[in-house]
Amino acid sequence: MSKSKFCVIGNFSRNNAFDGQTIKTLEIVDRLGEIYGKENIRECNYREIKHSKLKLFKAFFNAFHKSEKILVLANNTGVMNLIKVCTLINKIFGRDIYFILVGAALMDTVKEEPASLGILKQLKHIIVETETLKKDLLDCGLERVTVFPNFKKLRHFKTDELSTEYEKPLKLIYMSRIMDLKGFSEMIRELKRINEHSVKYVLDIYGKIEPEFKEEFEALKKDFPEYIVYHGLADAWQTSEIMHECFLHLFPTKCPTEGQPASIIDAFFAGLPTLSARWDYYADMLREGETAVSFERCNFDEFREKLEYYYDHPEEIARMRVFCSKEAEKYLPETVMNDLVKVLES
The missing domain is CATH 3.40.50.2000 (Glycogen Phosphorylase B;)
Structure with missing residues (x-):
């Protein structure tokens, strides 16, 4: 089986898009599908497996095995656990991992867990929602940080x-x-x-x-x-x-x-x-x-x-x-x- 260009790891709920994290994940997947073709976008829904370490590891291993690049979309809740699993598996596959943060609480994690900086430095890119958070992360020694605003496809009232x-x-x-x-x-x-x-x-x-x-x-x-x-x-x-x-x-x-x-x-x-x-x-x-x-x-x-x-x-x-x-x-x-x-x- 040929590899997908991207695998997006995130919360998916196409029937019940309740929160900003889910909506942003769906929007990114849909837009990437339009740009690269749906056949080149793989989805890994960790919402349903996040409470089982074995299922989570198997799903992530499969995602890395079958994809060229990995996008991780997550908010601050348990985010470092996800990133740790990804960087561990990546020692085998050597993929580019892009972490797209939903929300802006990552600095709290960095302050509370200084060791998290070393893990974050293993990522290809960290993509955040605000300029202030980008500056704070750069000041901590991270180098590849970009601002990527939230977005939605809505009727625009002129x-x-x-x-x-x-x-x-x-x-x-x-x-x-x-x-x-x-x-x-x-x-x-x-x-x-x-x-x-x-x-x-x-x-x-x-x-x-x-x-x-x-x-x-x-x-x-x-x-x-x-x-x-x-x-x-x-x-x-x-x-x-x-x-x-x-x-x-x-x-x-x-x-x-x-x-x-x-x-x-x-x-x-x-x-x-x-x-x-x-x-x-x-x-x-x-x-x-x-x-x-x-x-x-x-x-x-x-x-x-x-x-x-x-x-x-x-x-x-x-x-x-x-x-x-x-x-x-x-x-x-x-x-x-x-x-x-x-x-x-x-």
Whole structure:
């Protein structure tokens, strides 16, 4: 059997693309298939085998044996274990390994596990989502680090398609995983405070409920007023169409190491500004007063104050829509994939 040009090791779930990691993996595989031919792209889904060391080793061994180059897509959860297995197997095969990081927590791993630097140096290339993380990794002694933005194939609402007039109550949208680390409970609490005397905002919620948060979510949901509606999971490739009639996208994360959140890219394509917590890499992705307005991470009093202010000044949000639509051009698949191909062919 002839070798595939690439094997992509990652989380695959074509029927249920719930999270940014899965969506990014599927997008890259689909685009590589368009460029090189589907027959040249092999998939290795570690989601289903990651809890069995034997199955994981066998699957990775097979991937290296039957492919010329290896792409590993992973977030920071257990990432070094995957990389260790890959570099161990690669002592036999000598393949080029490209590590595409989802999120931006790799520096935490490097600081906590100094030995990880030696393992990372064995990779052909490390591909990250932000310039700040690239600089931090280069400063640690890594040499082959490239920025590769997140991207999605979505309907792109151009500037002449954007409404700048809003009916009250104003519509907010949350489109992320539903979990404590995303600031979900605090978001609900503060919205109720804002609407205590009159309904100023309505909120549409989309996203996967993380198992560890399900009990708390169900308790919150029982007390949802009529102006808060959970719609379940959004079609990952129709998100901009869902978002585009809204007033603001909410991203109240408490996590400091977000990379390039997919929901913010969705909002760019919808021409929709974001009210966001300032995570560590906020400024790598968003521009204050143009594509987003922000609050100090975990300061939900400030979150509430910003919503109250922009309810009275909606024109300030309206003028930002054109900047968001233009920002989406950075995340078009054809733009981003050209840069990735250059790295893979170098």
